[in-house]
Amino acid sequence: MIVTKDLCKTFKHGKNTVEAVNKINLSVHEGEIFGFLGPNGAGKTTTMRMLTTLMTPSAGSAAVVGSDLFKAPKKIRQKIGYVSQKGGCYEFATGYENLVLQGRLYGLSKATAKKNAEEIIRAFNMDDYCRRKVVTYSGGERRHVDLGLGIMHNPKLLFLDEPTTGLDPTSRADFWATIKNLRSNGVTIFLTTHYLDEADSLCDTICIMVHGSVAAQGTSQELKKHIAGDVIKIGMSSEYYEQAKMLLQPRGDIHEIQITDKALKLYIETGEKALPEILPLLVEADIPMTSIEMSRPSLEEVFLKITGYTLENPTEMRLNK
């Protein structure tokens, strides 16, 4: 659906040039929900704006739904839908009018535009409010109209820029269901988000961007395994830390050993395989253990690790005290 090669965007601010996007290579497959993550200013929105033909890339190449981004932006526009952070409804028109107009601008006949609008209204349960002016809508209602605008012309690929920012938990869950439904109808979805739980439960592939480059890409499971690894926490008194560390260090599958309050924290590739091997080692060395705990890392830990924050986060420290 999307293939980019060394795609770049540089901005000029006076004499300074800022490399907002620096040689990124992406591949998004048909029928998946592709989550695009990264801290503010990482270049997510810029990338999305390039892929949606809003902005001309500075260098590189890209194909979107089979068409060249540089040579055939018009062809791409016909095949993609885009819902920006702001949505972009005419506030003083009704939701229904907005939908029909959007369809007409994509070249649909009046009858087809009305038919599509009504289908969307039915699918999204918009009957109650679709004939009111958009300015009167709640956040969730508005987001549904925005999404409707993006799919009026039945695009193959849909771009969503932070689709659930500012929604309450119920509206978000509602919105996720709608997005999953679209995917099962064969629409490929490319979305950016700041909510890691959203990415975790919604996206098939996750791509994390840092400082204009792709820092990691894979399924949620892969990222957790390869980047953060499982976490094994072994409780022991502090005089054994060094001894235990010496024993375990030679193992190739341990990414990192951290000393926390009354416990040794191991970041390890496959926890369930390593645990039966680690325990005898410690027992043999006569290191008394007070507790054992194994956990899968959250996507949040992966994110923090990749984006360069330390895992010894202040919230944990506070809890322990």
Add this chain to the structure above:
Amino acid sequence: MKTIRETLILFIHYEKLLIRNPYWILAALFQPICYLYLFAPLLKNVMGGAGAGSVSSINMFTPGLLVMVSLFGVMFVGYGMIDYLREGVIERLRVTTASRLALLLGLVLRDVVTLLVQTMIVIVLALPLGLKISPFGIVLSAVMMILVGCCMSPVSYALALTVKSEDALGPILNFFSQPLLLLSGVLLPLTLAPVWLKHISTFNPLKYVVDASRDIFNGHLSNPTVWHGFVLLGVFVVLSFWWSLSCMRKATE
């Protein structure tokens, strides 16, 4: 063909939105009414000996007023564009397959139609004050107002798309509009002006438009001022569309 279709679709949409907000039209009419009924009577005495010849003061003033109304009515349409930019409307429209020219023309057409309505109302309101104009004169001045609209509305949009903020747009528009207006002889004919002021005014394109408008109203269609005015407007219309279109193509970068 595609562009015309899209322009009409957008135009009808914008007209619908406009009709829902009638206060806006009332406000747009209030200014010309004030000038016609509260300012024009003053002119009668001022112009008494100004050498206006056979032309009555209302026939002198109304054409200038029309140019002023069209200028100010249309000049501030960019504010609406900034709202649209902020709400993401322009970005959303730019991802559709609609032609960029149509995105612009739909708005310009709306502005021009509003302007035409204003023009007709001003002429009708000036008749009881003694305005004399031939039907052909009405048609020709309507065409002229359309051109003024096609000149100013794209400029306002282009400026809005460039500066992207009301705080910048207002001062810039005022900075240019005040001298343009004062040096065009809209309020008082420049025949009253000292020589140095007349010289400066020859650099003001708006002056030629006002002169042409006056000659149209007073039946002097063969005066070269008339075609000068039209040619000048034509050139500016092309320039302003060209600028505005290039802004629209990269509006949200």
